[in-house]
Amino acid sequence: MYYPYLRGRQFELIALREYAHQKGDNNKVIPIIEPVKSTFNSMKLAIPKLNSGNVRFALILNPQDGDCKNPEIILQNLSRELEDRSTWIPTFILTNNLKEVSELLTRYSFMEVMVICSDLVDTSTKEFNNLVLSASIKYIVTKENRTLKRALRGQNKNLIRLDDKFEAQSRNSDYLSIPEQKFTEEHTFFPEDGYNGFSDYTVIASEFKEGGSTPYAVAIHLTYQKDNNEIWIRHFTSESNFGRENIQGKFEEAARKAVIFINENNINTHAAKELIEYYNLQKYPGLGMVKKISIKHHLELINNIL
Incomplete structure (x- = not known):
């Protein structure tokens, strides 16, 4: 579990x-x-x-x-x-x-x-x-x-x-230099390692922080399974990160990268479909909903694998 x-x-x-x-x-x-x-x-x-x-x-x-x-x-x-x-x-x-x-x-x-x-x-x-x-x-x-x-x-x-699997960066723009990272393999090895289940903080930082200001960059985090069954995480990050203006445009930049990856890899979770719909409608759902999509996608992915 x-x-x-x-x-x-x-x-x-x-x-x-x-x-x-x-x-x-x-x-x-x-x-x-x-x-x-x-x-x-x-x-x-x-x-x-x-x-x-x-x-x-x-x-x-x-x-x-x-x-x-x-x-x-x-x-x-x-x-x-x-x-x-x-x-x-x-x-x-x-x-x-x-x-x-x-x-x-x-x-x-x-x-x-x-x-x-x-x-x-x-x-x-x-x-x-x-x-x-x-x-x-x-x-x-x-x-x-x-x-x-x-x-x-x-x-x-x-x-x-x-385990604390998500390697949070101090700024969203820092994810531009980290397109993907290995996230976990606990779903494969926890029984033989003597555990009845595994736990992590999903795709958000373990450190608790209240709220936050409008960011300079938008980053969308999506986990996926590689051919060797390891779960990796991709970071899709906006490019126009010189100021806090036009957050909708920043979302579109990040979402475009994510949608290309989703389509190329035939990812079909409800969360992925929701992100595609927002992008196709040119609708910015807000940063809270972006976080929700990332979390829900991860839950769906792990549940489907298990």
Whole structure:
């Protein structure tokens, strides 16, 4: 299974909503969602769509980024959407908060819980072992950790490897010199490497950033599968990057490159078709929608491969 790590922002959630509707009958994607907004309107729209599409999701109840880091506020605001616990996985990020997380598991009687090991948690301690080996924990998400992998062998836990695959550049124009890069091969090797699934931050940076100004350049990021089954990422970047004016023209420049690549390689995801339609109509959808297209395309690609 693939466990993409996404923040609960508007366009990430739109990507999930549309993926759930368009994915077809089979699904190998369980998104991990970290709420980062103190308003929950986008979450209230997304969760019913995920449910109707039979896309189970993991919801982080103690976010480390953004505006809302209180589990009780999240559970209260989404009480109706989260009423059926079979549709979602309660999830906690582990830092130096093991006692707090243990208390929350008891208070809410959570079972089949997911924990995500941050760089702040010491996985060698007795306290950590007692928590992750408890009956309530089923999923453990971690960066490559051989010691932890050995400790969990035979413990009937789902170990998921988390990697930061997207190499973000400081400026969009920097992608002009990086037309393509190898992205991942975890979809091929995670079972033989001792994992039950794999996770990454899709085609966006792992570092959380709020908003942003109008860029000098537009870059569209699309993943694709090579003949050797490796997944690579192509960066399609505008050329007229000397000022912030004419963002629609910059989008057209980047989209033209992407559409040529899509047609030449017979890429037929719903997201790719959407990008082609915007280009053919000479319509600029906004940078948020461009990001949504890249994320949704990646989810579709991985699901089709798996």
